[in-house]
Amino acid sequence: MASTGNILIPNIGKKIAAVLRREKLRPAVTPHKFLARVKSRKHRYFTAAKTRDGQTVAFYARLHQNPDAQRKFLTEIAVLGRLNRLTAPFARTVPKLYDHHREKDFEWFTREHVNGTALGHSRDLEIKPTTATARQLADIIAAIGGIQPKNLGVRLPAFNPNFYIIDRQCYGLSRETALPSAACRGITRLVVKNHRLLVAENRYLSHGDLNLGNIIIENGQVRIVDWELAQHNNFAYDIGYLWVHLWQAPRSFRRQLMTSYLRHLDTPKTRLFHRLLPVVVAFLAIGGIPYRVSLNERHAEQQRRRRYHITLLESCLKGFGKLINT
Numbered sequence: 183m184a185s186t187g188n189i190l191i192p193n194i195g196k197k198i199a200a201v202l203r204r205e206k207l208r209p210a211v212t213p214h215k216f217l218a219r220v221k222s223r224k225h226r227y228f229t230a231a232k233t234r235d236g237q238t239v240a241f242y243a244r245l246h247q248n249p250d251a252q253r254k255f256l257t258e259i260a261v262l263g264r265l266n267r268l269t270a271p272f273a274r275t276v277p278k279l280y281d282h283h284r285e286k287d288f289e290w291f292t293r294e295h296v297n298g299t300a301l302g303h304s305r306d307l308e309i310k311p312t313t314a315t316a317r318q319l320a321d322i323i324a325a326i327g328g329i330q331p332k333n334l335g336v337r338l339p340a341f342n343p344n345f346y347i348i349d350r351q352c353y354g355l356s357r358e359t360a361l362p363s364a365a366c367r368g369i370t371r372l373v374v375k376n377h378r379l380l381v382a383e384n385r386y387l388s389h390g391d392l393n394l395g396n397i398i399i400e401n402g403q404v405r406i407v408d409w410e411l412a413q414h415n416n417f418a419y420d421i422g423y424l425w426v427h428l429w430q431a432p433r434s435f436r437r438q439l440m441t442s443y444l445r446h447l448d449t450p451k452t453r454l455f456h457r458l459l460p461v462v463v464a465f466l467a468i469g470g471i472p473y474r475v476s477l478n479e480r481h482a483e484q485q486r487r488r489r490y491h492i493t494l495l496e497s498c499l500k501g502f503g504k505l506i507n508t
Contacts (some may be wrong), residue, residue: 188222188223188225188246189222189246189247189248190217190222190245190246190247191244191245191246191247191287191288192247194213194217194227194243194245194288195213195214195217196213197285197287197288198213198227198243198288198290199212199213199214201243201283201285201290202231202241205281205292206233206234207231207232207233207239207241207292208231208232209229209230209231209241210229210230210231211229211230212229213227213243216228216229217245222245222246224245225244225245225246225251225254226242226243226244226245226246226251226254226255227241227242227243227244227245228240228241228242229241230295231292238295239280239292239293239294239295240277240292240293240294240295240296241290241291241292242255242258242290242291242292242293243288243289243290244288244289244290245288247287252289253339254410254411255289255410256289257336257338257339257409257410257411257412258291258408258409258410258412259279259282259289259291260336260337261334261336261338261409261412262276262277262278262279262291262293262409263279264334264335264336265334265409266278266279271318271321271322271325272325274403274405275322275403275404275405275406276405276406276409277293277294277295277296277405277407278293278294279291279292279293279294280292280293280294296398296400296405296407297400298398298399298400298401298403298405299398299399300394300395300396300397300398300399301315301394301395301397301398301399302394302395302427302430303394303395304393304394304395304427305393305394305427305429305430305470305487306394306430307394307428307430307431308394309399311431311432311435313435313438314402315399315404315435316435316438316439316442317438317442318403318404319397319404319424319439319442320421320439320440320442320443320445320446321442321446322404322406323392323420323421323424323443324443324446324447326386326387326388326389326420327386327387327388327417327418327419327420327421328386328417328446329386329387330385330386330387331385331386331387331414334387336412338387338412338413338414339413339414340384340413340414340415341384341388341390341413341414341415341419343377343380343381343384345465346373346377346380346461346462346464346465347370347373347377348369348373348464348465348468349366349369349370351468351469352365352366352369352370352468355468355471361471361492361495362496365492365495365496365499368499369464369468369495369498369499372460372461372464372498372499373461373464373465376457376458376461379454379457379458380416380458380461383416383417383454383458384414384415384416385414385416386414386415386416386417387412387414388412388413388414388415388416388417388419388420389406389409389411389412389420390411390412390413390415390419390420390423391408391410391411391423392406392420392423392424392427393423393424393427394427394428396408397424416458416462417451417455417458418455418458418459418462419462421439421440421443421459422458422459422462422463422466423462423466424439425439425440425463426463426466426467426470426491426494427470429470429486429487429490429491433507433508436506437506437507440506455502456501456502457502459502459505459506460497460498460499460501460502460505461498463494463498463505464494464495464498467491467492467494467495467498468491468495470487470491471488471491471492493508494508
């Protein structure tokens with residue numbers, strides 16, 4: 183039976199160190215130090231590393247002994263390789279894949295090392311986003327959502343449209359938070375009404391994890407990293423994912439992002455987007471509402487994030503126009 187969970191590959195630190203020596207790469211963080219810090223929490227090792235000619239590259243290696251970790255790792259290698267062959271905006275946006283190899287029981291790859299500053303950490307915004315950033319992000323997200331995976335030539339997992347059926351999570355939140363139960367009933371009706379559309383439109387490339395930490399600003403250029411969760415999904419998923427994470431961003435930035443994105447859609451696709459986005463945002467907002475007080479987040483910030491996500495949920499029930507002006 184295949185291993186599951188956060189089980190490290192036996193002697194993985196020594197095995198990665200041997201690859202680094204063989205490839206003549208000098209890591210900024212050795213496998214030993216990395217594993218001592220993260221234990222088994224991370225499913226892959228990452229470090230900046232110097233090559234023989236002094237170039238800095240990003241080096242990754244799989245750590246966990248399970249099929250899911252391997253699938254994610256191989257997905258990123260395949261997607262980077264394919265996207266590198268496409269023209270703008272991918273030529274400027276996606277890090278270049280340099281080398282990759284499958285060892286006896288793990289894989290590794292090197293890619294372009296992106297120098298820049300992340301928009302934030304997961305849901306926490308750390309730099310002030312600009313109008314130029316909003317426009318670039320809109321261009322990139324529209325380009326990603328315009329690709330059908332069969333045309334990319336990569337086998338990707340498909341997001342299950344049944345995941346949007348979130349009534350159990352919603353009613354759980356209504357007991358623990360200020361989320362009205364009437365909103366849960368409304369969300370259930372919204373998902374049921376649009377379920378066929380969700381199934382039919384589950385056919386585009388999606389980054390799958392467009393949180394603030396995966397968006398790097400490098401000399402004014404937006405770079406998108408960590409493609410390991412690339413998947414089949416509907417074309418509204420990535421911008422909806424980012425929208426939910428932008429709770430600390432000015433409303434003007436969120437409006438600019440959405441306005442710029444909509445310019446890429448023709449009339450039929452705009453109509454579909456008006457129906458898809460509220461369902462996507464409702465699903466993601468549910469996941470962003472904390473059930474209980476976190477010891478790792480200031481109470482005022484946690485309450486503010488909770489209010490934002492609840493407002494998003496309620497806006498989803500009032501239609502697209504209300505949602506994008508939240």
